[in-house]
Amino acid sequence: MRELTAEQIRASFVNASNAEIERMTLPGLHETVWSDREFLGWRDPAGSARGYIVHWVDDRPVGIMVRAASSPLRPGIGAMCSLCHTPQPSTQVVMFSAPRGGEAGRDGNSIGTYICTDLACSIMIRILPATSELNLHRDELIARRAAGLQQRVTAFTANILKTA
Template sequence: MHALTESQIRKSFVNTTLRERNSLTLPPSFAELDWDQLDFLAWRDPKLPLIGYLVVPIDDTLVGILLRQGQRQPRTRPQCSFCEDVQLPNEVAFFSAKRAGAAGRKGDTVGTLLCSGFECNANVRVRASAIFAGDDPEAVRQQRIERLRAHARGFAGRILG
């Protein structure tokens, strides 16, 4: 992912009001982000604990999505829909997002299970163990990165309708 400016991020949101877009809080470490290690940008709002933000590049377009975490946690440990990591060191939570445009204004939403702190970018870059990677752990790592990108683009596409 290439480096983004605050203006690009704010303009990218497709399922927010102008007020929500202008009041969103950027990640605390925004200036120090390692953009080469990101397939999408995601962060939790430090002021609003149940709100998260996701910015996904699709071709030459950015799709920003405001996410709301569900208040009830699943009874069993779910798998993240983006990174599909089976050895997660972190929690997974249900997030929903209004769809873009008229559908979202009518209340249509899309939901998914995601790492609650959006650790997916780091999770897919961890070297896979021999049990999962076989003879070529780097190839498996690259496949995981590509699947993460595809899942993120697919979710953004469902928001766009």
């Protein structure tokens, strides 16, 4: 992922009001290893249900605000993030909803999907099992997982931006 500035991040959001963007606390950008990210994802450090995802679409950053569901999945079952496709305990995956962009979002229309609770999918795809079913080199396997993650994040964002 290409590096982003605070100004680029704040200007990128397609489904948040100006007031929500002003209240948004940004992550430590100087600590971000951009080359190990397919998107920048973080939760509101104030403990609210808000989360944020920013990624590049062509030559512009696109940001979406998401909100975690108040009721978690049942403990003790398995779950899978729809973005990174990593199977995890249910306590580490949550339903996030995102208002659609534009008038549809202002009318209350939203999209929901299960995502890693901490929005750290870029880290999750780099944690590999001891042996790979595909018998691929580590770098090739991570590259495949990264490509899939980028494709699914782009599709999720495109779905939020749909007007019909």
